[in-house]
Amino acid sequence: MSTRDLFTFSNRHFSIGVGVTAAILIVTAIAGFVVLPFAQPWVQFAGVWDAICSAAGLPQRAPKVIAPEQGKRLSEVVLTSGTLSRPSQEAIGRGATLAQRCAICHGPTGISRADSPNLAGQYAAVIYKELHDFRSGARTNAVMSPFAVNLADEEIADLSNYYAYLPRLPAYHPTPQLPKPNIVIYGAPMRGIAPCGSCHGSLDNKTGSPWLEGQSEAYMKAQLKAFASDERHNDISQQMRNIARAMSPQEIEAAAAYYASQPPDIVKAVD
Amino acid sequence: MLVNRKLILAHFWLAFGVFGVALTLGAWQMFIRSPIGTWLSNPELYYRSLTAHGTVMGYVFPTLVAMGFGYAIAESALEQRLVGVRWAWTGFWLIVVGSVMAVIPIALGRASVLYTFYPPLIGNLFYYLGVVLVVVGSWIWVALMSINLRVWRKAHPGAPVPLAMFANVAGSYLWAWTAVGAALELLLQIIPVAAGLKNTIDAGLARIFFSWTLHAIVYFWLMPTYIAYYTIVPRAIGGRVYSDAMARISFILFLVVAMPIGMHHTFADPQVGAGFKFIHSAFTALVALPTLLTVFTICASVEIAARLRGGRGMFGWIRALPWDNPMMLALAFSFVMLGFGGAGGLINMSYQLDTTIHNTQWITGHFHLIFGGAIVIMYFAIAYDLWPHLTGRELVDIRLIRTQLWLWFIGMIVTTFPWHWVGILGMPRRMAYFDFSDPAIAPQALSVTFSVIGGFILLASGIMFIIILARGMRAPQADAGAYRFALAVHQPTTVPVALNTHALWVALMIALTITNYGYPILNLATAAGTSVPAVYVGAQ
Numbered sequence: 078m079s080t081r082d083l084f085t086f087s088n089r090h091f092s093i094g095v096g097v098t099a100a101i102l103i104v105t106a107i108a109g110f111v112v113l114p115f116a117q118p119w120v121q122f123a124g125v126w127d128a129i130c131s132a133a134g135l136p137q138r139a140p141k142v143i144a145p146e147q148g149k150r151l152s153e154v155v156l157t158s159g160t161l162s163r164p165s166q167e168a169i170g171r172g173a174t175l176a177q178r179c180a181i182c183h184g185p186t187g188i189s190r191a192d193s194p195n196l197a198g199q200y201a202a203v204i205y206k207e208l209h210d211f212r213s214g215a216r217t218n219a220v221m222s223p224f225a226v227n228l229a230d231e232e233i234a235d236l237s238n239y240y241a242y243l244p245r246l247p248a249y250h251p252t253p254q255l256p257k258p259n260i261v262i263y264g265a266p267m268r269g270i271a272p273c274g275s276c277h278g279s280l281d282n283k284t285g286s287p288w289l290e291g292q293s294e295a296y297m298k299a300q301l302k303a304f305a306s307d308e309r310h311n312d313i314s315q316q317m318r319n320i321a322r323a324m325s326p327q328e329i330e331a332a333a334a335y336y337a338s339q340p341p342d343i344v345k346a347v348d
Numbered sequence: 349m350l351v352n353r354k355l356i357l358a359h360f361w362l363a364f365g366v367f368g369v370a371l372t373l374g375a376w377q378m379f380i381r382s383p384i385g386t387w388l389s390n391p392e393l394y395y396r397s398l399t400a401h402g403t404v405m406g407y408v409f410p411t412l413v414a415m416g417f418g419y420a421i422a423e424s425a426l427e428q429r430l431v432g433v434r435w436a437w438t439g440f441w442l443i444v445v446g447s448v449m450a451v452i453p454i455a456l457g458r459a460s461v462l463y464t465f466y467p468p469l470i471g472n473l474f475y476y477l478g479v480v481l482v483v484v485g486s487w488i489w490v491a492l493m494s495i496n497l498r499v500w501r502k503a504h505p506g507a508p509v510p511l512a513m514f515a516n517v518a519g520s521y522l523w524a525w526t527a528v529g530a531a532l533e534l535l536l537q538i539i540p541v542a543a544g545l546k547n548t549i550d551a552g553l554a555r556i557f558f559s560w561t562l563h564a565i566v567y568f569w570l571m572p573t574y575i576a577y578y579t580i581v582p583r584a585i586g587g588r589v590y591s592d593a594m595a596r597i598s599f600i601l602f603l604v605v606a607m608p609i610g611m612h613h614t615f616a617d618p619q620v621g622a623g624f625k626f627i628h629s630a631f632t633a634l635v636a637l638p639t640l641l642t643v644f645t646i647c648a649s650v651e652i653a654a655r656l657r658g659g660r661g662m663f664g665w666i667r668a669l670p671w672d673n674p675m676m677l678a679l680a681f682s683f684v685m686l687g688f689g690g691a692g693g694l695i696n697m698s699y700q701l702d703t704t705i706h707n708t709q710w711i712t713g714h715f716h717l718i719f720g721g722a723i724v725i726m727y728f729a730i731a732y733d734l735w736p737h738l739t740g741r742e743l744v745d746i747r748l749i750r751t752q753l754w755l756w757f758i759g760m761i762v763t764t765f766p767w768h769w770v771g772i773l774g775m776p777r778r779m780a781y782f783d784f785s786d787p788a789i790a791p792q793a794l795s796v797t798f799s800v801i802g803g804f805i806l807l808a809s810g811i812m813f814i815i816i817l818a819r820g821m822r823a824p825q826a827d828a829g830a831y832r833f834a835l836a837v838h839q840p841t842t843v844p845v846a847l848n849t850h851a852l853w854v855a856l857m858i859a860l861t862i863t864n865y866g867y868p869i870l871n872l873a874t875a876a877g878t879s880v881p882a883v884y885v886g887a888q
């Protein structure tokens with residue numbers, strides 16, 4: 078009894094085993110690659126080979142379609158988790174120098190005294206993306222855009238790292254902490270709204286989404302409304318617009334008021 | 349001749365210990381996402397639990413049962429001491445270390461990627477390394493099964509390999525080959541990203557590698573159960589195996605057709621050609637064959653037992669069966685669940701019908717019924733049957749054992765039937781929270797609540813199981829005699845070489861993997877622009 082007696086067509090088990098397996102394979106292959114493709118009257122094939130290639134999953138060149146003209150500029154920033162990792166002390170120092178011109182609105186410690194966003198301790202990727210978007214015109218603001226247009230790539234990276242490095246301080250006018258409204262806890266699953274925290278840091282952070290605790294209420298409300306009306310459109314794949322559109326005005330109020338009243342130290346620590 | 353009892357007991361205790369923990373997590377998951385639980389506001393905790401539950405129940409628990417049972421078979425069916433005991437312990441400890449290594453990042457929320465890995469989601473490196481260690485530990489077992497059989501063959505040239513060992517080795521080869529898919533996915537794709545060497549991943553290709561593992565792993569889970577059907581149940585109820593050859597053919601068929609069918613898990617994936625989906629679907633239909641053969645052979649074997657006990661008539665013999673015997677109960681429950689689960693499986697394997705239930709709770713209902721039900725209830729039966737031989741003590745709580753099996757059966761039906769139903773209504777799986785106050789899904793609240801009740805019945809049954817085994821360790825000593833497997837009606841004296849060795853069938857298994865997976869893998873591996881940025885769990 079050796080494998081030599083087994084792997085030979087004079088062994089009945091071998092010939093039947095291999096024969097039946099091969100037969101099934103051939104029949105199913107013919108059915109799957111030739112018969113069934115042609116059984117779909119709504120698909121046109123140039124010939125048998127074309128049908129086989131299609132059924133095999135060979136990528137096919139799409140017919141030339143001209144992409145629709147984009148009316149608005151969209152964000153072109155590519156963010157990966159490696160975009161800004163491990164800044165050097167020098168980079169942070171350069172960022173600090175550059176940031177002096179931002180202090181008039183965003184505050185000398187990165188905490189705004191007006192209704193501009195607080196930047197102290199914001200995720201670096203967020204500042205990086207917004208500055209790029211202001212520079213490219215994907216996001217516009219009468220005050221902010223002129224500051225951004227002249228920034229070089231490296232300056233944007235340095236500023237991002239500097240602000241991310243600053244400690245998270247309480248808001249300039251802290252208000253009593255409000256309880257979590259339902260829209261923040263649960264989102265609204267039936268309207269496709271996830272809990273805010275699943276991107277914005279308190280549960281998890283999705284790269285490019287800011288943490289929101291202690292930001293100005295007026296600012297957040299304005300941004301949500303801008304997203305909902307498409308006036309602001311630099312969110313990639315409409316992630317935030319889809320949510321803001323589905324929110325009721327009351328929910329926008331409640332979410333903005335809730336986040337404005339939170340101290341920033343409840344945000345998850347950065348690695 | 350069970351010599352290395354400590355080794356086998358260690359595998360079983362670790363298996364049932366982690367099973368107990370994962371079962372508790374399962375019941376908690378069931379509860380917390382139901383209308384009677386209060387939402388804990390943090391979906392991340394749910395996914396931690398789900399990752400732990402899936403990883404333990406899918407990888408660690410069944411692998412340990414197959415290994416422990418495999419060592420028991422090698423010693424008792426071959427009637428020789430296990431060769432390579434030190435290696436066996438090495439494999440065991442690799443699994444211990446791997447499990448701990450995987451569980452720590454899960455518990456810390458650094459690896460909530462679910463047990464199917466879900467690329468481009470990337471978790472902590474140590475989670476994946478832990479899973480790799482578990483697999484490597486099990487590969488040692490595969491090698492030992494093969495070596496032990498070879499040693500036996502040398503001593504018994506030309507003799508028929510005992511059925512239990514023949515099937516056991518078939519299962520180990522199936523596992524060795526099917527694990528290669530996930531191993532390739534981990535080593536070539538996920539681990540380089542988790543280790544920071546790359547930051548993009550070809551998610552489509554990774555899914556294909558995983559599907560290579562995902563179907564045949566199911567049959568690896570199933571193997572101990574089928575071995576128990578053929579070689580334990582007939583002996584335990586006083587019958588004989590209807591046909592030894594039929595049994596061998598079933599196990600051989602599992603080797604050949606369990607492998608090249610995994611793409612039925614990727615019917616909804618755009619990166620796979622429809623032609624390959626069709627081939628995989630057609631081969632999936634063939635895998636029903638060994639199961640039908642088994643159901644037939646086992647029913648015939650059971651009938652033999654009944655008639656030996658004086659059963660008469662077309663169906664009258666059913667009454668003559670030893671219904672108070674736990675093994676008989678377990679078999680009956682297992683078959684009922686296998687029947688319902690198999691019927692559901694027909695829907696999953698059909699391209700068009702699958703679209704209606706893809707990624708819904710139907711799927712989780714389905715595999716809990718088959719895996720948690722039909723398969724795991726036989727794991728219980730195996731443990732009960734082996735325990736007196738491993739501990740040298742009698743299991744005295746026969747009534748408690750029967751109650752435990754009944755509860756598992758009832759619990760599983762109560763859990764999974766409504767689970768299937770809400771899936772048909774469209775309830776998605778792997779969701780941490782459902783707002784049952786919303787009119788769109790409010791009608792499902794009742795069904796989900798039933799599932800929760802079933803889940804707690806299962807938890808109670810699982811706890812009873814562990815208590816019975818633990819009490820069995822302290823019962824009065826009693827010699828259970830040698831551990832024996834069922835004999836066939838016609839116990840073979842010679843077996844054709846093809847039915848006594850695995851080489852031909854392993855060769856066919858590999859050949860079909862190449863024909864059914866080769867081109868899709870090559871195509872995706874060589875196509876440009878198919879990688880996407882990784883998404884890191886817990887990254888800021």
Ligand code: HEM
Nearest residue numbers: 374375377378402405406462463720724777778779803806
């Ligand atoms: C031996 C028994 C069991 C086995 C083998 C098993 C296995 C599994 C596996 C592999 C998963 C998939 C995890 C994933 O989707 O990532 C899962 C999910 C799950 N299991 Fe189990 N399980 C068992 C028992 C139970 C029990 C008894 C319960 C309830 C009491 C339960 C509740 C759940 C729940 C709720 C999910 C998640 C479904 C979802 O959210 O999609 N499991 N189980």
Ligand SMILES: [Cu+2]
Nearest residue numbers: 562563610613
């Ligand atoms: Cu499958």
